[in-house]
Amino acid sequence: MWPVHGIHLRTADLDLRVMTESELGVLAAALPDDVELNPHATRYAGLDDRANRRAVLAQGYWRALGLWSTDDWALPFVVRSRGELVGVQWLEGPDWRADRTVDSSSWLVTSARGRGLGKQMRAAVLALAFGPLGAEAAVSSAVVDNASSLGVSRALGYRDTHRSVLEHSGETLQHVRLDRAMWVGSGQAHGVVVDGVAPALPLFGVEAVA
Template identity: 40%
Template structure:
């Protein structure tokens, strides 16, 4: 199917186990249901924007509306690509790649979440590796950055396995209280040294201009 007016719907990022794609309405509904079922233990909050605090129906609606907003607000110098992650044909989580003034800076930021039922199986590492391949090999990024709370060992472990290096600490506000974030940075040369996942891209040429690169 040709996506003449929004070619990003034709983009596919594939690893041996996963497919990442911009969700159509049917897949977006599945993604919202995964969020509604839970993405972290109720006594933790890994996000500085606590969108997952609410009851299941609110979590699902928040994800549904947010992904639609990334499409509506897309600009080639300020974009957020929110990809549904599919494992064995089922949506299991979401992987974001974001940038501002990418043509100038060459810097992307990543963020993600994975449904509770799908955690602990290496999927989080594989989907981030897919996003990094899209950024570095596909779009020609120079740097990828991320951040995680210092008490979030799973996220920090994913970054460490993929070659990120610590890039200082910062303080953020969460529910009216301060929390400490570990900033992380991955330069292109170090990504080349640590890349192990086999990743293929499909449909990028048709939507390359949307990224402002």
């Protein structure tokens, strides 16, 4: 087993485990029509929106594991609530060795929205990042009219930093940042259980504490 597959995160209502290839079909079927997998994602001519999202989902998983390095990694979690699939949460370290900064993105099935689960799943991966992985900061971004994503970020203590414009769509992205001191001081890691990380630490370039 790839060591990262042993990582297990839990909150009051959620169970997060690293995605496996066998789950791709179920996840593709669960993708909501309005999901934002990645504002920068590839668009394939000839594919409708839903088929394109499914292609991006599968490629994202294969790329994450196939191109993993201690400098640049991406970790996709399947999120369940009481055994029911509710979404996917990504945690990424695109320039990890240099800046110890993580990025994140996520989606929830329509029926799971409005229940505070988005905040819990983000808090879970932040507890992993700022805890055993030793992150110094977390960033995120969303189109300016994605109030739910930006609301989760601000509720967890992220601060607005700047905006940018996507070339292919003209949409405006709001970028946000959360520093380690703000996270630690917020106490929002309480109630998050992080298990199974020790065997995977070398893959993040982190030494295990004896």
